[in-house]
Amino acid sequence: MNTDVAPRLGGWQQTWRLVAAAALGIPFWVSTSAALPRGCASDTCSWLVTGDPLVALGCLTALLWRRRFPLAVALAVAIAAGLSTLAIGAALLALCSISTRRRPVEIAVVALVYVAASQLALVLYPIKTPPGSLPLQLALPALSAGIAVAIGVAICARRVEVRSLRERAESAEREQTARAEQARALERNRIAREMHDVLAHRISLVAMQAGVLDHRGDLPTEENRTLIRGIADGSHQALEELRDVLGVLRADPGRPEPPQPSLDRIPELVTDARTSGLDVTLTTTVTGEPSDVVGRTCYRVIQEGLTNAAKHAPGAHVHITVEGAVGDGLHVSVRNSPATTATAHPPASGFGLLGLAERITLADGKLNNHPTSDGGYLLTAHLPWPNHDHEKRS
Numbered sequence: 155m156n157t158d159v160a161p162r163l164g165g166w167q168q169t170w171r172l173v174a175a176a177a178l179g180i181p182f183w184v185s186t187s188a189a190l191p192r193g194c195a196s197d198t199c200s201w202l203v204t205g206d207p208l209v210a211l212g213c214l215t216a217l218l219w220r221r222r223f224p225l226a227v228a229l230a231v232a233i234a235a236g237l238s239t240l241a242i243g244a245a246l247l248a249l250c251s252i253s254t255r256r257r258p259v260e261i262a263v264v265a266l267v268y269v270a271a272s273q274l275a276l277v278l279y280p281i282k283t284p285p286g287s288l289p290l291q292l293a294l295p296a297l298s299a300g301i302a303v304a305i306g307v308a309i310c311a312r313r314v315e316v317r318s319l320r321e322r323a324e325s326a327e328r329e330q331t332a333r334a335e336q337a338r339a340l341e342r343n344r345i346a347r348e349m350h351d352v353l354a355h356r357i358s359l360v361a362m363q364a365g366v367l368d369h370r371g372d373l374p375t376e377e378n379r380t381l382i383r384g385i386a387d388g389s390h391q392a393l394e395e396l397r398d399v400l401g402v403l404r405a406d407p408g409r410p411e412p413p414q415p416s417l418d419r420i421p422e423l424v425t426d427a428r429t430s431g432l433d434v435t436l437t438t439t440v441t442g443e444p445s446d447v448v449g450r451t452c453y454r455v456i457q458e459g460l461t462n463a464a465k466h467a468p469g470a471h472v473h474i475t476v477e478g479a480v481g482d483g484l485h486v487s488v489r490n491s492p493a494t495t496a497t498a499h500p501p502a503s504g505f506g507l508l509g510l511a512e513r514i515t516l517a518d519g520k521l522n523n524h525p526t527s528d529g530g531y532l533l534t535a536h537l538p539w540p541n542h543d544h545e546k547r548s
Contacts (some may be wrong), residue, residue, distance in 0.1 A: 155266055163221070172214050178243030179210060181226035186239045190279055201278060202239075209238035217244055220251045227250040228264045236271030237278065246302040251506050253306025254313070268296045283389035343512070356392040358464040360385050384430050416449030417476075418440060420456055422475065427460050433469075434460070438476040444484055448537045451517045452476065458510050459488025459533045469494030470530065485534070492529035510535075 163171075187202060213231045220227045228248040235245035245268055253261050272295035364385055415423075417440065424436045444452075456474055463472045468492045478484035507523060514521045519537040526532050 168218070175217065175243040175247040176210070176214060176240075178236075178246060179240040180243075182242045183240040183416060186275065187280060191218065194469045206238045206240050209234050210240035212243060213238070213241040213244035213248075217247060217251075220248055224252050224255060225260050225264070228260075229267055232264055232452070233270040233271050235268060236274030239275060242272075242298075244297060249299055249302040250306040250309070253303045254310040256295075257309065261306075265296075265299045265303060268299050314380055326516050342429065343509075358461045359427065359432070360392065361464070362388055410529060414446070414450045417444060417452055418444060418449075420453060420474075423460070427464075427472075432460065432464060433471045434474065435472070436474045436476070439478075440476055440484065441479045442539075444478070444537075444539050447517050448539055451513050451519065451537055452484055452535070454510060454513055455486050455533065455535045456488055456505050459490070461506065462531065462533070463490040464489070467491070467493040467531065478537075478539055481540055483539045484537040486537070487532065487534040489526065489532045490530050 183202075183206065189515070190202070213234050214229055216227050231241065231245050231248040235241045249261075249264055249268060252264055255261075255343065269292060273291065277320055297373050420438070421436065424434050427434045443449075456476075459474070460472065463470055467490045470493050472488065472490045475487045475489075476484070507521075511521050514535055514537070517537055521533075523533045525530070
């Protein structure tokens with residue numbers, strides 16, 4: 155695994171590394187001075203106090219570019235370390251730095267050059283060594299090079315781990331953001347469905363009554379009053395229902411939502427539609443009580459059918475059929491005849507049937523809607539109603 159990209163070093167980070175490299179070279183320089191004959195440093199071994207520090211300073215300066223030219227700087231400093239014992243710390247830092255790249259060939263070349271160059275000190279300085287001590291002379295540079303390589307590899311492993319953890323954290327944050335956006339979108343869709351189901355039906359009935367008043371100037375006074383009272387009551391109920399929806403949106407998260415309408419409120423829905431002027435009949439042969447989801451979805455199907463009939467087929471007869479039993483499913487149909495009066499249609503949102511389809515899909519049901527041969531319209535839905543007691547016994 156290559157890790158060419160290393161984090162950029164700040165001024166303080168660069169400085170303390172160079173200071174540490176310079177300090178690491180001091181023990182090697184002192185040990186070399188101690189091994190020289192007395193008086194050599196001021197006579198034949200003047201390189202120790204002149205050239206040696208200058209070469210070390212040049213190596214430390216070259217280390218400033220080790221991130222940009224890693225192999226070239228490491229080789230140059232490793233060779234120069236053979237001419238300066240004070241530069242050994244700089245060479246070890248260069249070897250450690252190139253080891254963080256995890257390129258075995260480069261690491262091996264620099265390490266071999268460093269070990270080989272370390273023997274130049276025997277040529278520069280008259281240090282007496284016993285015969286057969288070459289393996290021992292190579293062991294110390296090889297050991298120091300191995301330690302530098304191990305430290306560099308460990309630093310690289312740590313960087314990779316930190317980078318991996320950071321990427322995982324960023325990925326988790328992106329996923330969390332995406333989930334939050336999805337949750338918000340789903341909640342917006344749910345709110346849109348609720349507002350459409352709650353308000354569109356009520357406002358459609360009000361619009362139908364207002365249309366009758368506008369087109370029927372010959373109505374008796376009593377019928378006019380009935381329609382006007384229906385408009386006022388429908389508007390008031392629409393405001394109440396809107397207030398309920400907004401109350402849910404503004405409520406505390408721990409506050410329970412108000413109960414949703416179910417199968418038992420269908421007669422009330424039909425009665426309201428009749429009061430508003432729709433000609434509605436209801437036939438129900440349901441045996442048993444379905445789940446809340448199925449009952450609520452059935453209620454919304456009928457509500458959407460009545461809303462569409464009030465909008466697009468004023469004066470039509472609407473027939474509602476609800477039948478089903480446990481294990482057989484729940485079947486609901488809303489059929490309306492063609493319109494008998496011509497009125498201005500209220501603006502259509504286009505989201506009613508779409509939202510209804512989403513509801514039925516969530517309930518694992520099937521929705522069908524199409525015009526009939528006589529010019530009317532048919533809306534049907536089939537909802538599952540499994541027999542959980544039978545499943546438990548079996």
